[in-house]
Amino acid sequence: MSTFTHTHTGLTARLHRWLGIAAGLASLCLSSSPLAETRASAPHIDVALHHSQDSFAPGTSGYIGLQFKPEPGWHIYWKNPGDTGLEPRLNWTLAEGVTIEDIAWPYPERIPVAHLTNLGYHEEVMLAARYHIDDDVDAQHLNFSVQADWLVCEESCVPGSAQLSIQLPRATDTTDLSPVLDEPFASWQAALPQPMPVLAAKAHARQGQLEIELFAQSLLFQQAEQVEVFLEEKDVVTYDAPEFIAWAKNRLVWRQPLSPYLGTLPPKVRAVIVIDERRAYHIDIPVTSAS
Amino acid sequence: MKTRKHNLLTLCTSAAALLFSLGVNAMVKPGENAPDFTLKDSAGETRSLSDFEGKTVILEWTNHECPFVQKHYGSGNMQQLQSAYTEDEVVWLSVISSAPGKQGYVSGEEADALTDSRNAKPSFVLLDPSGDTGRAYDAKTTPHMYIIDGEGVLQYAGAIDSIPTANPADIEKATNYVNQAMTELASTAPVSEPLTRPYGCSIKY
Numbered sequence: 001m002s003t004f005t006h007t008h009t010g011l012t013a014r015l016h017r018w019l020g021i022a023a024g025l026a027s028l029c030l031s032s033s034p035l036a037e038t039r040a041s042a043p044h045i046d047v048a049l050h051h052s053q054d055s056f057a058p059g060t061s062g063y064i065g066l067q068f069k070p071e072p073g074w075h076i077y078w079k080n081p082g083d084t085g086l087e088p089r090l091n092w093t094l095a096e097g098v099t100i101e102d103i104a105w106p107y108p109e110r111i112p113v114a115h116l117t118n119l120g121y122h123e124e125v126m127l128a129a130r131y132h133i134d135d136d137v138d139a140q141h142l143n144f145s146v147q148a149d150w151l152v153c154e155e156s157c158v159p160g161s162a163q164l165s166i167q168l169p170r171a172t173d174t175t176d177l178s179p180v181l182d183e184p185f186a187s188w189q190a191a192l193p194q195p196m197p198v199l200a201a202k203a204h205a206r207q208g209q210l211e212i213e214l215f216a217q218s219l220l221f222q223q224a225e226q227v228e229v230f231l232e233e234k235d236v237v238t239y240d241a242p243e244f245i246a247w248a249k250n251r252l253v254w255r256q257p258l259s260p261y262l263g264t265l266p267p268k269v270r271a272v273i274v275i276d277e278r279r280a281y282h283i284d285i286p287v288t289s290a291s
Numbered sequence: 292m293k294t295r296k297h298n299l300l301t302l303c304t305s306a307a308a309l310l311f312s313l314g315v316n317a318m319v320k321p322g323e324n325a326p327d328f329t330l331k332d333s334a335g336e337t338r339s340l341s342d343f344e345g346k347t348v349i350l351e352w353t354n355h356e357c358p359f360v361q362k363h364y365g366s367g368n369m370q371q372l373q374s375a376y377t378e379d380e381v382v383w384l385s386v387i388s389s390a391p392g393k394q395g396y397v398s399g400e401e402a403d404a405l406t407d408s409r410n411a412k413p414s415f416v417l418l419d420p421s422g423d424t425g426r427a428y429d430a431k432t433t434p435h436m437y438i439i440d441g442e443g444v445l446q447y448a449g450a451i452d453s454i455p456t457a458n459p460a461d462i463e464k465a466t467n468y469v470n471q472a473m474t475e476l477a478s479t480a481p482v483s484e485p486l487t488r489p490y491g492c493s494i495k496y
Contacts, residue, residue: 083431084490084492084493086456114493116431151457156357156492157492159456260320260486
């Protein structure tokens with residue numbers, strides 16, 4: 001009996017000592033870790049959850065995003081996937097006192113596959129959003145979780161999903177919070193369409209086509225070698241049919257057949273205009289139809 | 292206006308306009324007569340749409356390797372639809388338009404083996420390796436569903452249901468467009484959603 005007690009006490013003491021060492025090591029690891037992230041590997045794609053800060057402070061904002069890296073030759077989809085395909089969906093689970101904005105989508109590329117045209121991403125892409133932390137949050141740690149579902153395709157498609165999370169500690173000093181966006185958020189931000197200031201923009205549906213004509217405030221199209229137009233709204237136009245596009249100085253004209261799956265014309269569309277596959281703009285355009 | 296691209300695309304647009312006016316690649320829409328076709332079934336017998344005049348025919352484009360098809364077969368959803376309708380005198384035709392060597396292409400024997408192993412209940416499995424029938428219907432995805440009434444008029448074309456994912460858990464939450472259209476047809480009501488955007492893997496023509 002006494003032997004047992006002696007061993008038990010000894011074990012407890014040793015356990016406490018090891019726990020102390022472990023905790024010390026852990027806190028060392030946490031404070032020296034780079035931007036907090038978790039990763040998953042899935043068929044034909046790797047995903048990683050990124051956070052723009054190492055810690056949080058009440059009353060502040062940060063960015064959280066899921067980075068997708070498809071295998072070479074494979075792609076995922078834009079918010080409007082095009083003729084077929086399925087856009088990735090992110091469902092966030094956040095601690096109380098944390099709210100998140102909608103994801104901001106980098107501009108897509110056109111992806112022809114056999115007899116169809118889809119819109120998406122071949123390269124690494126991050127889908128990220130800004131979040132806000134209430135003033136009165138007093139937790140010492142905040143958990144950020146995401147359930148991600150996607151479709152990754154080459155000619156055939158593989159659906160995938162992952163559940164990832166990051167826990168952020170409370171900042172001991174608010175100067176810990178970096179005001180500058182590092183990678184991968186810097187690249188993400190650079191790939192977001194910017195608002196296009198226009199003198200006039202209109203969209204008109206006539207004879208089975210949607211035509212957009214706009215006059216930008218500056219000579220945006222003057223040096224452009226290539227201009228592409230994509231609508232954020234699904235099923236307004238079809239992308240697998242030839243388009244008409246012409247541009248000069250500050251003027252752009254674009255025509256595309258209406259989608260057979262279009263119900264009623266929306267009152268406006270949000271067009272994403274990509275110039276030389278390098279910079280992108282967005283513009284909300286009211287839609288009228290031939291009477 | 293920048294002329295280089297403009298001229299090339301004007302040419303493309305004109306050529307396309309000519310093709311459209313010739314009816315090539317024109318999508319058959321609900322309300323129109325469904326195109327007749329003649330295909331070999333999995334047993335090697337010849338079947339035509341006109342063989343089934345007077346009966347309602349459901350066309351189901353399929354590819355057993357597609358995750359969206361697997362969603363509906365793995366869950367038993369497709370088999371349940373096939374049983375229910377074939378018991379009700381509806382002709383259910385599963386159509387495979389995958390080209391030889393491409394995903395989903397099967398021989399007649401392989402198609403029958405799949406039907407057995409999945410306990411599927413189509414009236415016939417039709418093999419369309421040239422893709423001619425798929426293209427005649429502008430079939431885009433697997434699955435892609437069509438309902439043709441007894442008079443040969445297309446009444447529904449599009450998705451099997453309203454939630455375009457590969458997740459079987461979404462089946463019970465979705466509106467099944469085949470059931471919806473068939474119920475409306477049975478009560479001689481107009482089909483409320485005759486044309487929906489199909490979802491699935493692209494057909495491997």
